[in-house]
Amino acid sequence: MIVKRIESVNDFVIKFANVNGTGSASANNLFAKALFRMGLPVSPKNIFPSNIQGLPTWYEVRVNDKGYLGRRGGIDIALSVNPQSMAQDIREVLPGGYFVYDSTKPLDLRLHRDDITIIGVPLTRICNEQYDDPRQRQLFKNVIYVGALAALLDMDFKVLTGLVEDQFKGKKNLVLPNIHALELGYQHARNNLDCPIGIRVEKSDKVGDKILLDGNTALGLGALYGGATVAAWYPITPSTSVVDAFEKYAKRVRIDPGTGQRNYAIVQAEDELAAIGMAIGASWNGARSFTATSGPGVSLMSEFLGLAYFAEIPTVLFNVQRAGPSTGMPTRTQQADILSCAYASHGDTKQVLLFPSTPKECFDFGALSFDLAERLQTPIILMTDLDLGMNDNMSEPLAWDDDHKYDRGKVLTAEQLEAGVEFGRYLDVDGDAICYRTYPGTHPTKGAFFTRGTSRNEYAVYTEKGEEYEANMLRLLRKWDTINEYVPAPITVDCGKDTDTAVLYFGTSEESSREALDHLVAEGVYLNAMRVRAFPFNKDVQEFIERHKQVFVIEQNRDAQLRTLLMAEFEFGPDKLKSVLCFDGTPISARNIRKQIKKHLNSDNVLPLHRDTALLRTGERS
Amino acid sequence: MSYQLPKFRHPDLPVNDLGYTRADYEGAISTLCAGCGHDSISGAIVRACHELSIEPHKIAKLSGIGCSSKAPTYFLGNSHGFNSVHGRMPSVVTGAALANRDMLYMGVSGDGDTASIGMGQFAHVARRNLNMVYIVMNNGCYGLTKGQDSATADRGSASKKGDANIYSAIDLCGTALQMGATFVARSFSGDKEQLIPLIKAAISHRGFALIDVVSPCVTFNNNTKSTKSYEFVREHAEATGTIDFVPMHNEITTEYQPGHAHEVTMHDGSSIRLYKMDESLNPFDRRSAVNVLEEHRSSGNILTGLIYMNLDSRDLHEVLETSQRPLNALDESDLCPGNKMLLNINASLR
Numbered sequence: 001m002i003v004k005r006i007e008s009v010n011d012f013v014i015k016f017a018n019v020n021g022t023g024s025a026s027a028n029n030l031f032a033k034a035l036f037r038m039g040l041p042v043s044p045k046n047i048f049p050s051n052i053q054g055l056p057t058w059y060e061v062r063v064n065d066k067g068y069l070g071r072r073g074g075i076d077i078a079l080s081v082n083p084q085s086m087a088q089d090i091r092e093v094l095p096g097g098y099f100v101y102d103s104t105k106p107l108d109l110r111l112h113r114d115d116i117t118i119i120g121v122p123l124t125r126i127c128n129e130q131y132d133d134p135r136q137r138q139l140f141k142n143v144i145y146v147g148a149l150a151a152l153l154d155m156d157f158k159v160l161t162g163l164v165e166d167q168f169k170g171k172k173n174l175v176l177p178n179i180h181a182l183e184l185g186y187q188h189a190r191n192n193l194d195c196p197i198g199i200r201v202e203k204s205d206k207v208g209d210k211i212l213l214d215g216n217t218a219l220g221l222g223a224l225y226g227g228a229t230v231a232a233w234y235p236i237t238p239s240t241s242v243v244d245a246f247e248k249y250a251k252r253v254r255i256d257p258g259t260g261q262r263n264y265a266i267v268q269a270e271d272e273l274a275a276i277g278m279a280i281g282a283s284w285n286g287a288r289s290f291t292a293t294s295g296p297g298v299s300l301m302s303e304f305l306g307l308a309y310f311a312e313i314p315t316v317l318f319n320v321q322r323a324g325p326s327t328g329m330p331t332r333t334q335q336a337d338i339l340s341c342a343y344a345s346h347g348d349t350k351q352v353l354l355f356p357s358t359p360k361e362c363f364d365f366g367a368l369s370f371d372l373a374e375r376l377q378t379p380i381i382l383m384t385d386l387d388l389g390m391n392d393n394m395s396e397p398l399a400w401d402d403d404h405k406y407d408r409g410k411v412l413t414a415e416q417l418e419a420g421v422e423f424g425r426y427l428d429v430d431g432d433a434i435c436y437r438t439y440p441g442t443h444p445t446k447g448a449f450f451t452r453g454t455s456r457n458e459y460a461v462y463t464e465k466g467e468e469y470e471a472n473m474l475r476l477l478r479k480w481d482t483i484n485e486y487v488p489a490p491i492t493v494d495c496g497k498d499t500d501t502a503v504l505y506f507g508t509s510e511e512s513s514r515e516a517l518d519h520l521v522a523e524g525v526y527l528n529a530m531r532v533r534a535f536p537f538n539k540d541v542q543e544f545i546e547r548h549k550q551v552f553v554i555e556q557n558r559d560a561q562l563r564t565l566l567m568a569e570f571e572f573g574p575d576k577l578k579s580v581l582c583f584d585g586t587p588i589s590a591r592n593i594r595k596q597i598k599k600h601l602n603s604d605n606v607l608p609l610h611r612d613t614a615l616l617r618t619g620e621r622s
Numbered sequence: 623m624s625y626q627l628p629k630f631r632h633p634d635l636p637v638n639d640l641g642y643t644r645a646d647y648e649g650a651i652s653t654l655c656a657g658c659g660h661d662s663i664s665g666a667i668v669r670a671c672h673e674l675s676i677e678p679h680k681i682a683k684l685s686g687i688g689c690s691s692k693a694p695t696y697f698l699g700n701s702h703g704f705n706s707v708h709g710r711m712p713s714v715v716t717g718a719a720l721a722n723r724d725m726l727y728m729g730v731s732g733d734g735d736t737a738s739i740g741m742g743q744f745a746h747v748a749r750r751n752l753n754m755v756y757i758v759m760n761n762g763c764y765g766l767t768k769g770q771d772s773a774t775a776d777r778g779s780a781s782k783k784g785d786a787n788i789y790s791a792i793d794l795c796g797t798a799l800q801m802g803a804t805f806v807a808r809s810f811s812g813d814k815e816q817l818i819p820l821i822k823a824a825i826s827h828r829g830f831a832l833i834d835v836v837s838p839c840v841t842f843n844n845n846t847k848s849t850k851s852y853e854f855v856r857e858h859a860e861a862t863g864t865i866d867f868v869p870m871h872n873e874i875t876t877e878y879q880p881g882h883a884h885e886v887t888m889h890d891g892s893s894i895r896l897y898k899m900d901e902s903l904n905p906f907d908r909r910s911a912v913n914v915l916e917e918h919r920s921s922g923n924i925l926t927g928l929i930y931m932n933l934d935s936r937d938l939h940e941v942l943e944t945s946q947r948p949l950n951a952l953d954e955s956d957l958c959p960g961n962k963m964l965l966n967i968n969a970s971l972r
Contacts, residue, residue, distance in 0.1 A: 278713045
């Protein structure tokens with residue numbers, strides 16, 4: 001079979017197949033960052049097992065001159081150094097694509113494909129000839145294939161060497177061997193292979209001043225800039241690196257150089273119950289605090305979230321979502337905690353959710369969370385996911401307004417208490433349903449009160465009177481309206497044509513949705529779009545849905561959780577909102593979104609029962 | 623409902639060094655059962671804090687859920703209180719204490735709240751040596767849900783319902799010692815002479831101070847077959863000794879027999895004098911404390927008094943090297959590095 005080989009400039013997907021624990025991640029990262037430095041938009045994604053050493057792991061990099069950063073689906077080039085997954089890896093290559101492998105051992109003939117270009121580089125042999133130390137053989141093998149790729153794709157070799165010099169600044173003993181390994185691969189490819197292949201790269205200017213950053217680091221920085229002083233957490237993938245980042249930067253800027261004293265405290269708790277208990281205790285006592293977790297942690301934290309909602313204690317929770325339920329797929333992505341967070345805890349509760357979709361928004365919303373928590377006196381749950389949290393994402397640069405003063409919310413001072421201001425902890429004195437609080441220790445005889453999870457009257461005294469309980473619960477509902485004025489508003493993208501159909505998405509579905517909409521426009525399908533950025537939903541969300549006949553809600557879970565939430569809050573009928581879903585643990589792709597939307601549009605006149613389910617069963621994936 | 627105490631007080635009530643009467647340390651009227659041991663403990667806390675001249679608003683009282691955890695409403699009415707979630711008081715205190723190191727943290731819990739649902743948090747707060755007083759009002763049963771056995775009920779002990787407990791008991795003092803607590807004491811709600819100085823010593827101790835106070839439940843667990851009844855405890859309590867607590871600024875005037883008394887200076891400059899009755903116990907040696915505790919347990923007696931104290935330990939703030947200024951007093955000028963640093967970070971990410 002003769003298939004035309006894929007030819008493209010600055011537009012391809014490459015997938016590295018490695019063994020985890022072999023140091024491949026930093027080499028692959030070097031490759032992605034070099035392309036980024038050449039001015040090319042890249043979106044690297046780590047697809048890793050829940051394991052430390054020895055299992056297959058992949059690193060997928062999409063390069064796209066148009067700036068589409070979502071997962072595209074389909075592999076143009078596979079780089080395989082893991083025999084365990086080789087059969088799968090070669091199968092995944094698109095017809096006309098390229099398969100680069102370690103040819104020290106010949107390729108199993110059964111795996112051979114005629115419709116792709118197979119390129120052998122004897123990586124192990126080169127290493128064995130160059131290095132005696134087995135550890136070096138393993139580490140530099142990764143760097144050597146990056147060098148070979150540089151030749152195969154016609155990359156700017158100087159960018160690679162410059163990057164190595166930057167990464168190991170001042171460590172000459174690391175710089176030179178890495179550059180040597182890059183050259184080994186580069187020269188081998190130049191001397192022995194057809195370079196470049198049909199896919200190649202050229203310098204571009206599509207990156208501007210953007211940065212390449214993972215969402216978790218951005219969140220850690222957001223907490224630092226937002227003035228968090230107490231961080232309590234329990235290790236869980238994929239949220240662990242949030243606190244790691246907070247600590248890394250806090251060590252730099254929050255330690256008094258003279259005394260060595262720290263303007264922060266980090267406690268690794270015994271479990272998630274304790275982690276959020278500590279965060280709540282600290283913010284009750286007037287410090288800004290946070291915890292970071294993922295789905296299983298949220299389940300454990302729910303009881304405390306109910307207390308903080310009901311007793312109106314500020315706190316910040318960063319939820320880096322992963323695939324559930326239960327332990328689920330701990331190293332795969334999903335947006336499947338929407339409902340469990342929106343209504344976290346027993347009884348009537350509503351929790352504030354923020355949905356960032358870029359590292360810049362992780363930083364901005366991360367810092368904003370602390371202002372919101374104290375202003376609104378309630379938990380703020382920031383909902384990100386593994387895809388955004390653990391992968392390097394291209395992002396607007398981070399920025400901070402040096403004139404910004406923290407909003408500490410309604411807190412009575414000793415002077416105000418002394419002057420005789422009436423204090424009722426749950427007394428709404430100015431109609432926004434948010435009441436004044438006092439920090440412990442403020443005044444010797446005034447302003448003390450008892451915080452409790454039990455029902456209480458406006459002066460924080462225990463009550464079992466139904467009317468007092470009810471009045472308080474209704475005030476909390478009115479407070480929900482106030483909250484709505486403070487949370488980030490949705491962003492609307494008008495397609496410029498008269499249409500009664502739209503899409504609605506949030507978080508990490510943005511990039512793929514944007515790309516899918518562009519493709520649909522090319523096919524003559526015009527859709528308006530809205531990106532929701534918070535719960536409670538802004539009135540604009542309601543109006544947007546109302547003014548369209550049909551809205552496709554794009555989300556990364558099985559049960560259409562955001563759609564359920566929209567229907568619960570606004571009482572839209574099920575026909576109005578149709579689901580576009582992906583929940584296989586990989587980030588949703590543009591192709592997938594486009595296919596599902598088209599299927600909806602084409603089947604609009606013949607509606608089978610359980611249409612959504614039928615659609616899913618066809619196994620639409622790309 | 624809770625009711626406030628009447629405000630009227632005799633004009634000649636004695637005042638402490640700060641000018642406060644004992645009434646300034648009282649709380650709302652108790653709604654616990656008449657004769658409940660917990661009320662006596664509340665009274666002892668009021669007296670200890672008054673006599674130590676601690677400013678009431680510089681104390682925070684925190685609890686979990688249960689009869690014991692309701693008790694903080696009934697003392698220290700001018701202090702902030704936090705009645706949190708069942709078994710989770712230790713984590714809330716940990717966060718609160720990290721936020722402001724300048725206050726005294728008084729945790730109140732029960733045997734269900736500590737030895738069952740909160741066992742994990744109890745173990746870890748002890749292990750972290752958080753600077754707090756942790757009082758367990760231990761009655762061996764779940765009062766609010768009508769008298770089920772708790773994990774501190776002795777095997778064979780029977781509550782009012784009459785069935786003997788079939789599981790072995792958790793000894794909170796022994797557990798605390800194993801977990802690394804640096805001050806461990808046991809007392810009896812009916813023995814104020816012992817309890818008040820113990821509370822004072824616990825307050826002065828820098829680090830985690832546990833006082834396990836046996837506190838009979840008059841309604842569900844004060845019958846003849848119970849080992850947590852007033853009668854049983856009175857008959858079987860064996861004190862390690864008696865202690866006097868001498869605040870820092872008071873001149874030492876108490877007479878004591880040389881050779882029998884042991885005087886120890888606390889971190890805050892006050893001192894305690896221990897008159898030992900049990901010569902086998904060295905309360906500054908953990909192994910000795912564990913042994914003596916175990917000996918009394920196997921002989922069916924309840925060891926009370928100061929069991930262990932480590933004056934050289936480092937509390938959580940020292941371990942974490944947190945700022946001397948309370949973290950909750952810091953503002954953006956202390957905490958926010960500003961846009962300039964972001965410019966550098968951005969540059970490193972290109």
